[in-house]
Amino acid sequence: MGKGKPFLEVLASAIHEDYRFPFLEIFAFLYALGTFVFASFGVSITAIGATSQAMATANEVIAYGAVSSILSLPLLILIILVFKNIAYGLGSDLEKGIIQTYFSYPLKRWGILTAKLLSALGVALLLFLGIQISALYILAPDIILPQLGTVFLTYAASLSYPLLIAGIMLLLTLKLRRGGISLVVGLVLYFAMSMVSGIATIFAIFTENPVSLQIISAISPSLVLQQYYIASLGDFWAPALSEVLLYTGVSYVIVAAVFALGYTYFSRRLNL
């Protein structure tokens, strides 16, 4: 048996467990419907007036507004799917001893975890981004094609924090060997961010000091991106594109570090 075959076996088994019929179809239906229902070009129009103080051009603001509008509820649906896959998919495999069966395959441990994450995260992200970007292209090709950079940057900035929580959940699930608690922690962390960023925003506006927002942007760069495109918090913080890219890069370094910890724990410390 070649090296690729056991990897495909684990991947196929993980996909089969994570996306039982008709869950994948229901999520695809919700993403497609949600994208059109939540798409709005109106928000960006009011923002065009603010471009004089923001750093972006009007077309970039329109593209950013359109992507932000379709990210609202569909992103929450994606997060629920990913959290469910990691907490319950991996958690139940650990609880039921299925992972031990995988360990008997001629495959390194990191290969097994990669297959599980490809199913839990990769397929979910592929479905989500594929449907959303295609739907945006159907709606407004002349906004999306010339502003592909803005579209991808908005997705990258918005997905960074959910991916960080997914990484934390992976660590927790591996440590506790069950998914229930890590799922609760993941959901609490996700909703806590909106409260923390709200407090940080009030603090920054009153003190006219963006430090609190800059700290949060390092783990949730959608905040710096919003300030770059629509400057909704005022002119005390006018980040340049390089600053947005820096914060997004830093956030992904943190995400990569958390996943690397997960891989290290799974490969070296996980005793079953």
Place this chain on the structure above:
Amino acid sequence: MKRWTTVLGRVGTVLIAISLALLLVSLIPQIQMSRREGSGPLSPGGIRIVFNQQYLNPQQEVQVAVTVEGTLTVYLLEMNVEFQFVNGTFDYRFNVTDLQELLQEHPDRVIWEREVENGDYEWSYIPTRVMNATIVFYNPSDSETAYVEYDVALKSSLAPRDKVRTIAYFAAPTGIILATPWFLNVWKQRKQK
């Protein structure tokens, strides 16, 4: 069951789910945002602005219905015209000279141009980006007055209905073709059990 049958089958069922969502989107009725009706003569070489929208977005559609006696050129232009107060009435700050200048110097701003003569006509337009839009009637005749009756409606929808429906009509049968072998296999396996 062969793995490829399962993969293609699930791709097919996802395609069916997406096309159902698209069909549902196309069935949600449009909302009328504004409507402008009017009629009257248009003198030789004269123009009339019948529609002006500062921001027309891809979720909006302009529907134009015109009945003409005489000759008329209808322009959909990508521009915004301002209102001004002249001789006790409000009117657009745009005249024949401005139109001719725009046609010569900025032909890229003409989204479409229709020459019509004695009859009923209907058009619609859905933009693919956020833009300004103005519909102008122009009587190109040197001597004949044109009589025009028009109805311009601005409607809002979730997505361009025809485009979305066409994609659904292609995606659904493709999905059914891909999913059928998988469904048959699953059914056979259940029957055996």
